[in-house]
């Protein structure tokens with residue numbers, strides 16, 4: 039698979055491979071009466087019951103013993119539904135938030151003890167970006183470069199390079215506030231990339247972007263890894279992003295890492311199972327015995343049934359639903375090899391909140 | 396293909412065990428073949444040990460003045476775009492007050508106080524009120540994270556923003572002072588004192604505004620405090636000090652803008668008492684230093700939560 043070989047070459051450049059990021063036993067509980075930056079409603083809607091998330095209880099344990107190692111030159115992803123604790127992990131990694139317990143080490147620096155060093159070894163793109171809103175795209179990038187310690191001419195040069203790289207040159211003179219959501223996000227990514235850092239920590243960098251912009255971001259990250267050996271830790275909801283650009287993925291659910299592997303390795307965990315999606319025209323013909331048998335294993339959402347089956351079971355199921363009365367009631371069906379979404383389901387996550395493109 | 400992937404996965408597993416507490420090593424024999432994984436773990440340990448002895452070099456910090464200049468420039472451009480209508484509001488407010496008071500005060504010290512108070516009110520409106528709103532919103536929206544993850548001194552962010560807001564008030568103050576001087580027939584020759592009054596009163600009020608915005612638990616409260624501060628500057632600055640009841644007079648003495656107002660009022664005298672004006676400005680400067688230090692402290696406090 040592509041990721042494997044690509045990473046091998048990246049690793050052979052630097053020997054020995056060392057850990058860029060080592061997070062161990064990270065625990066963070068938000069106080070119950072604290073300021074809520076994300077309304078509590080989101081989680082209630084998701085319906086994910088959480089023992090520590092009862093209103094009025096001790097607080098939200100957003101990070102519950104997270105341990106991760108990211109190697110130098112790796113593009114590492116955090117995947118998980120809303121409220122899983124991804125941003126909380128990332129904010130502790132960047133020294134913005136002090137963990138209740140646990141250690142964070144970035145390129146040999148203890149960031150729990152020396153959070154002020156974070157700004158000098160990593161670049162961070164937050165999930166929200168209010169600070170730059172009123173600046174023009176060019177000035178946002180240039181100012182960020184200056185504040186990252188570049189001198190005036192270097193900041194201007196890097197600004198021009200990055201805007202060009204991300205296809206933002208035409209928008210350089212426009213204030214961020216007046217851009218579309220995806221354009222604004224791209225401009226924020228540009229600011230994060232000005233001023234070289236060995237570690238890039240990006241919280242949902244591509245959210246809201248169209249495929250062209252997303253690809254521009256991916257190749258910009260890839261280039262920094264290939265040319266400068268940069269390490270990238272990014273948060274994503276996007277299963278396709280996770281499968282195509284990440285060397286390894288940690289799947290987070292309710293503050294815990296429920297799996298961590300290469301996308302290929304994770305998919306191997308669900309074994310040879312394939313995924314069968316059935317969409318019924320109106321409602322499923324449950325009077326057909328084979329359909330009734332399938333119903334027991336299906337995840338139902340509206341007219342759509344999703345089943346994970348061994349290949350021969352899937353073949354039999356397809357035979358059953360593409361004949362007779364079942365077929366008459368069938369609107370559409372698809373058979374696919376497992377994706378990370380299936381991994382997530384197999385691991386027991388709620389599966390909602392993952393965007394599949 | 397999957398061999399590469401699973402080998403890496405195994406290495407990752409081994410690496411993680413290496414970092415974990417030694418207490419866990421009791422579980423090791425249970426999992427898989429004893430020889431090979433142990434070797435991998437050793438290799439990973441050796442690699443990570445090498446990492447521990449040589450931490451990566453840190454990039455240089457942004458130095459105070461260049462960083463301050465960059466923040467100042469960015470903030471000024473921002474203010475130019477978004478705040479010009481508000482500067483008009485501030486200026487018209489002050490002009491309106493002077494016209495209103497024209498019939499009430501009867502020349503001399505009182506009219507000087509009205510004009511000086513109205514001019515400094517423009518500074519209070521922008522530096523205190525708008526800056527409190529700005530920092531309140533920035534903090535609530537997570538915007539401080541952006542600065543907190545850049546190697547920039549706290550003072551550069553606060554002073555840059557405060558300076559930009561204060562210098563943004565210059566045209567409004569000038570217009571108000573000149574218009575007031577003409578309206579109340581005051582000598583304009585001493586107006587050069589604005590060169591000192593605007594930055595010093597600006598520093599004091601902007602520092603206060605920034606501190607309010609950064610310390611207020613909610614952005615709405617920051618806005619409210621900013622507006623209250625401005626109202627105080629309006630009432631206590633424009634009304635001549637002599638007629639105020641004792642506690643209000645005390646409050647007036649505590650307000651940093653008061654000393655800017657007094658210095659400017661002296662500038663409107665026919666033969667200004669520059670010695671006293673310098674004293675007033677000295678107090679203003681001292682208050683400015685204190686309030687900017689307070690704002691810098693508030694910024695640090697807000698940035699690391």
Ligand SMILES: Nc1ncnc2c1ncn2[C@@H]1O[C@H](COP(=O)(O)OP(=O)(O)OP(=O)(O)O)[C@@H](O)[C@H]1O
Pocket residue numbers: 068069072073074075076077078081098099100118119120121122123124125126127165
């Ligand atoms: N400031 C806060 N105060 C209290 N609880 C918080 C705070 N920030 C986050 N939480 C809670 O902590 C949990 C994890 O939040 P976090 O922001 O890390 O999730 P996330 O994985 O980044 O989600 P998303 O995909 O929506 O960005 C959630 O239950 C959230 O409600």
Ligand SMILES: [Mg+2]
Pocket residue numbers: 124125126165241
């Ligand atoms: Mg998040």
